[in-house]
Each structure stands twice: as C-alpha cells, then as structure tokens.
Amino acid sequence: MNKQYGCYLIDLDGTIYRGEKTIQSGVDFVNRLNEKKIPYLFLTNNTTRTPEMIVAKLASHGVITDVDHVYTPIMATVSYLLEHNPGTDAIPVYIIGQIGLWKGLLAEDRIVLDNNNPKYVIVGMDTDLTYKKICIATNAIRKGAEFIGTNSDHVLPSGDKLLPGNGSQCAMIAVASDQKPFFIGKPSAVIVNYALKKIKKNIEESLIVGDNYETDIMAGINCRMDSLLTLTGVTTKKQLAEEKIQPTYVLNNLDEWQL
Structure with missing residues (x-):
C-alpha cells in the first residue's frame, strides 16, 4: 500500500502520451484523480505550446481538463522575472x-x-x-x-x-x-516551488510523477519531494539501476498506482 497524497504534479511527454501515441495508463490515472477530486497540475517542460494548446492536446488523448491544471516553465519564468524586478x-x-x-x-x-x-x-x-x-x-x-x-x-x-x-x-x-x-524548468526547484504556490499545496503532501529520471525525478529529489517514475517513457530499468538516488516509487505504468 502506497502513501496517500493530497496533490500530484504530473509530467506529460512520456507519461500521458508519447508524441501522437496515447499512454492509456496515464490517461486512466488522470481520470481516476478527477473522479476522486484529488488536486493535480500537469507540470510540463514543454514551452512550444500555449496552455490552451496543451489542453487541446490532452483532449485528443482522452484527458478532459482546463488551463488551471497546466503549469509550464513559461509561467514560472514570468513569476521569476516579476519577482526579481519589483517596481520596474x-x-x-x-x-x-x-x-x-x-x-x-x-x-x-x-x-x-x-x-x-x-x-x-x-x-x-x-x-x-x-x-x-x-x-x-x-x-x-x-x-x-x-x-x-x-x-x-x-x-x-x-x-x-x-x-x-x-x-x-x-x-x-x-x-x-x-x-x-x-x-527554470524541471529538474530545477524553481518551477516546483512556483507550481505548489499556485495550487496552494506543500512539498510533504505532494508527489511528482514522470518518466524521466533526469528531469521529473531529479526535480523531486532537488525539492525533497516524493517521486514516482513510470517506465513508459525516457528512463529504462537499466538506466535507473545506475543511479545512486532512487525514486520513491517505480512502476511499469500508472495502472499500478493506488489512489
């Protein structure tokens, strides 16, 4: 039995979809979060799309959400610039x-x-x-x-x-x-801290979910946040075995995760 979390920060590429291919376990995972009304943000490093475009992309893979559930390095960069240039x-x-x-x-x-x-x-x-x-x-x-x-x-x-x-x-x-x-983006703590501020959650109650050890999992490690690696994208079991610090959880896919 895994720990119950009050907030999820979820990667997109390699977790919910891979290019044009749908990762059904990721889609079903988000649908389960919606059913249980568990707060989450899609925490993506993708800056090529607007939040509206990301919502449309998710809809094409069977995930119905809105821009309030999307957080990108663009938003974090804006916050960073404003924070470091007060009164300018x-x-x-x-x-x-x-x-x-x-x-x-x-x-x-x-x-x-x-x-x-x-x-x-x-x-x-x-x-x-x-x-x-x-x-x-x-x-x-x-x-x-x-x-x-x-x-x-x-x-x-x-x-x-x-x-x-x-x-x-x-x-x-x-x-x-x-x-x-x-x-600014993952694995930096910058985007994670701004994302948590947006959703009004703290590190202790949150879990970061993704497929890439170097970005998603390292973001969790850098913030001392629990992390979940799904083996549906970039990082393989062989690559993971070579890392000194392991994710909190490792799953073949998100169907294995209990809410």
Missing part, C-alpha cells in the same frame, strides 16, 4: 522559442522584447533555431544579459525516437557565450 516599468528580454513561450512572456505588459540590449536572454525549444538567433543571444549574454533556459531536457520523446531538446540548444549557446544558463 519594463523588463527587456530577447526570446528564442516558439509560440507558447512568446505569447506567455509577452502577455505580461512589463516584459518587453529588446533584441539589442536585453536584460535577459530566454531560451526555449525552437525547431526553427537559426545561426542568427544564436549570435544575437550569445552577444547579449556576453554584454551582461542573464541567460535563462526554460528547461534542460537534452532530448525529447517523439514516437519511437528521441530528438534534441532545449538543453542541447542551451549547451551550444553556453559554449559560445562562456556562460551557463539558469534553468
């Missing part, structure tokens, strides 16, 4: 990313686009990444802009493939700028 009229940023990141950041009136003298360079997943974008980001960071990476995922699950992720993009810019990024 404008926060100039340079953005590398896709529609989710652009819309999420610029929806906040105080965050403004500045390609010439940004205070922050914010890098999210960009499948249209160009050499010019890298040059602008690198030069700005070398001039003193703070380098923020929305997440450090080296790879992204897509069907049966693993594709380069934002961590790989950030690594290139880090080498060119001689500056390591400050990561």
